[in-house]
Amino acid sequence: MKKPIIFCDFDGTITNGDNIHAIMSRFASTEWNVIKEEILDQKLSIREGIAKMFSLLPASAKDDITSFVMSQAQIREGFADFVAYTKKHDIPLYIVSGGIDFFVRPILEPFGPFAGIYCNEADFSGDAIQIHYPHGCDATCTSQGCGCCKPSVIRTLQAEGATSIVIGDSISDLEAAKYGDLVIARDFLVEKCQELKIPYEPFETFHDVTAIIDARLGAKI
Numbered sequence: 001m002k003k004p005i006i007f008c009d010f011d012g013t014i015t016n017g018d019n020i021h022a023i024m025s026r027f028a029s030t031e032w033n034v035i036k037e038e039i040l041d042q043k044l045s046i047r048e049g050i051a052k053m054f055s056l057l058p059a060s061a062k063d064d065i066t067s068f069v070m071s072q073a074q075i076r077e078g079f080a081d082f083v084a085y086t087k088k089h090d091i092p093l094y095i096v097s098g099g100i101d102f103f104v105r106p107i108l109e110p111f112g113p114f115a116g117i118y119c120n121e122a123d124f125s126g127d128a129i130q131i132h133y134p135h136g137c138d139a140t141c142t143s144q145g146c147g148c149c150k151p152s153v154i155r156t157l158q159a160e161g162a163t164s165i166v167i168g169d170s171i172s173d174l175e176a177a178k179y180g181d182l183v184i185a186r187d188f189l190v191e192k193c194q195e196l197k198i199p200y201e202p203f204e205t206f207h208d209v210t211a212i213i214d215a216r217l218g219a220k221i
Helices: 019-027 031-040 046-054 059-072 079-088 101-111 150-157 171-177 188-196 206-220
Strands: 004-008 093-100 116-123 130-132 163-168 182-185
Touching (some): 019 031, 019 046, 019 093, 079 206, 101 116, 163 206
Parallel strands (some): 004 093
8 A cells, every 4th residue: 555645735735825925015115026037937946036035125024024933824624624634544744845934934834844844044144134945856866956846855855655735826836746756736836837737636725735635545544
């Protein structure tokens, strides 16, 4: 029996909106929109793009930015029940996010513990916010420009013979989706899966996600 293991995105997946976009819309100059489009068009690597976005923000704004993102973040419907489902069936749930630690970890705290949380880290010690990438690309990664390199994390954590479930919504989840035995997608990731003919199941809420996993793997868990 193949044991399932879940790799789930955070921004736009667990949360209804993208928290980095919300932060930039509130605190950055309009230059961030140009950077965003360059990331989506794959003209800039995610690593370069996120670093450029946060360099637009003064480190002195840390408290204001943190308060803002914590107050506006909304958890996608059904997430708490989904986490309970994974715990009931002893399915490892890893959060693998291109988001930043100063908001990812506190937003997730009420729902944990998780098998692991992998995300980028913010450094507020300079004039502008700097982003560090503790989970960068391994030697196998073809892009070598990821921030939190989701395929590299999956290769590190994937148990032999396990069924990989990848849940996500954006361009940062595309390479991870190529490693998924089951891909559960929404928004931009759906477009890319269709374009590249990657099989996927669509979702809007985590009730959908739970139903998809239970229908596909329920008899095995």
